Amino acid sequence: MSGLEDEIKEIEDELQRTVYNKATSKHIGRLKAKLAKIRDEAVQRAMKSAGSGEGYSVKKSGDGTVVLVGFPSVGKSTLLNQLTGQESEVAAYAFTTLTVVPGILEHKGAKIQILDIPGLIAGAAMGKGRGKEVIAVVRSADLILILGDVYNGRHVDVLMRELYDAGIRINKPKPDITIKKSGNGGIRLNYVGDEALDIEEVRSILAENKIMNADVLIRGNVSQDDFIDAMIGNRVYIPAFIAINKVDLVDAKTRAEIEGELTERFGEKPYMISAHSGYNVDTLKDGIYEHLGFMRVYMKPLGGPADMEEPLIVRSDSTIEDVCRRLHRDFVDKFRYAKIWGKSVKHDAQRVGLQHKLKDRDIVTIVTRF
Structure with a gap:
């Protein structure tokens, strides 16, 4: 592994010596892409290596x-x-x-x-x-x-x-970048929003991964590192x-x-x-x-009192549809409407649809077709 680490350090040193500007951006992009590829290959080899004991198996549970x-x-x-x-x-x-x-x-x-x-x-x-x-x-x-x-x-x-x-x-949020390989036509770059990277930077980065033909769509302001992450494709x-x-x-x-x-x-x-x-x-x-971005939603059966003892734990951007999917897989298909008591509505018992966004401590009644 020492030879690989030496190669990584050599590229890192060159990156530190190179001042970023318009003239060097293409070269820096290529170096960063090469470095990312080498590191990723080293990590993948380590993750797949045999002879070092069994891996850890952990079953996820809870919210x-x-x-x-x-x-x-x-x-x-x-x-x-x-x-x-x-x-x-x-x-x-x-x-x-x-x-x-x-x-x-x-x-x-x-x-x-x-x-x-x-x-x-x-x-x-x-x-x-x-x-x-x-x-x-x-x-x-x-x-x-x-x-x-x-x-x-x-x-x-x-x-x-x-x-x-x-x-x-x-x-950090996952950058909104789509790279679709194609058989010909070179690199075609489209933007929604500011053009943070130019076509030459994109070409030089993709070339390090042997991608010569692709349709690229970038939404929002992204960096070279963001684009390289999208190209590698296995980031979490x-x-x-x-x-x-x-x-x-x-x-x-x-x-x-x-x-x-x-x-x-x-x-x-x-x-x-x-x-x-x-x-x-x-x-x-x-x-x-x-x-974790949790919030509490209290379920109220139709015609009955709300269960204020055991809330349903959902993410802070959850909708009624998300709640339905947590409760039962049939609830979305059979959904008629929901009633809400809480901060997400203008008045208590307001009827809402599947895309209604909830707020912490809302009380929810789901009404379905029988």
Whole structure:
């Protein structure tokens, strides 16, 4: 793998030396595309490699799945125990967790699966340690909780880099780019919105993947990196946030310095917690719920009282159709109308259709054909 790493570093060094401008954009695009292809091939080989033990098989359950990502010994197992009551083995040495340990956090009516995975190390994306198994679990998550501690919290960018190299894009929407290969005609580029990339940049990037004929449609403002991700085609886009553990072991000044540095670098305040003492863990539970984008919908049978004890947990952009599909596969086909009580309507018991967007704590009655 050393030869491959040398090749990657050589391209990275050339990219750093090259100043981006109109004249160099085509060359930089080609270098970035080449680098992405080499990294992706290395990661795919690592993910498929044999002889390093069985992979981790985790059945997803609950309303959403959160994976705890961090260096060894930052307290992931202790945090899992605090969040869920699950007895994950805890010890004061690295790599206590050698497999994936699941637990369920019940919060605001939601059942959230929390996965404690072995600690990531530098080079995990390339298969070092149990990197390939761990990365496979992370790629299937609905939310990533990046956990550092007060001794290495300033280095969470190493974790970010490992996730990026493994094709995981954090806290960014999937770019709206369509690339349809064709048999002839060269590269045909169409835009909806601003033209952020010119045809030469697009051609040079596609050429690195041996695509010489294609219809390309780009919606919105995209970068070269976005276009390369679309060309590679196996990227996943997952929300994430940062928590810093063991804050009870340092003074208030050090704690504030770490919080300020991470806020400035990543644009969002980290959750400062102590998994051992439980400090701020309830606030962290709220953060998990909010970052998953959940809201509560209470179901009311026709002519009966609403069930205010057990809400239906749905995503914040859900419609009546989404609720129908969660309840029963026949509800959409047999749907007549729904009645809503809550913030999403102008008056109580308002009739709405399948595309009506709901808001948190709406009460819903679904009326179907018998």
